[in-house]
């Protein structure tokens with residue numbers, strides 16, 4: 001009769017045999033795969049990235065980088081979760097705003113509809129800043145269409161919510177805060193009038209769905225290329241350039257995004273503002 005109790009608890013030796021042991025050795029295969037998919041490299045930050053990877057594996061019950069690597073081959077949810085952990089999404093409203101005011105002035109000179117791409121848009125501060133600047137410049141809402149995309153699905157969800165803390169608004173004039181945000185308990189929610197001007201998508205710029213977005217009159221791609229190596233910057237810029245409606249399309253990049261102008265672009269200056277057009 002005691003045999004039943006004995007069989008419920010495995011003998012000690014069997015218990016040990018089924019315990020998995022962590023072994024985090026070389027992350028390079030995982031990182032190379034991640035770079036091949038996203039363009040993002042970790043050359044200067046390998047040790048901090050390795051710590052993040054170990055933490056990620058523990059959260060997902062993965063015991064080695066080899067195990068993570070094989071899950072990445074077939075499990076798109078793991079890839080998405082890893083992208084959401086390893087991307088840097090720092091942004092704020094009216095960042096590098098001189099470029100924004102410069103193009104608003106150009107847009108205000110004619111009466112046509114304007115399609116603007118913001119790639120990447122992170123948590124939404126940049127595309128919403130563009131929308132607010134256009135409204136402040138007297139451009140009617142019916143003329144404005146802004147598409148924002150980002151590879152990180154968590155930041156896209158936050159962008160759609162449009163709720164921010166004061167830190168995100170440190171460069172936002174108080175008159176703009178009052179006009180376009182609803183403030184409640186230290187949270188600033190973007191108004192529906194601004195929200196409806198921007199559509200948000202989760203998309204990797206190296207995914208060919210990019211070319212289903214249509215053509216754009218103005219393309220912003222700021223502070224993403226800094227995470228890519230030189231050949232990837234050239235590839236990314238060539239792909240974004242294919243979305244330009246014409247040779248009059250303005251392309252704006254961040255100050256540190258590249259040192260050498262990629263071959264598909266022409267560097268231009270007006271009123272002290274650097275922008276690019278396609279060749």
Ligand SMILES: C[S@@+](CC[C@H](N)C(=O)[O-])C[C@H]1O[C@@H](n2cnc3c(N)ncnc32)[C@H](O)[C@@H]1O
Pocket residue numbers: 037038039040087088089090091092095119120121122123126149150151152155203204205206221222223224227254
């Ligand atoms: C530092 S934020 C810049 C946000 C905003 N443009 C700005 O300048 O404030 C960089 C963003 O690029 C996104 N990103 C990185 N690689 C990407 C890729 N291959 N496709 C689309 N977005 C990407 C990241 O998820 C991150 O949100």
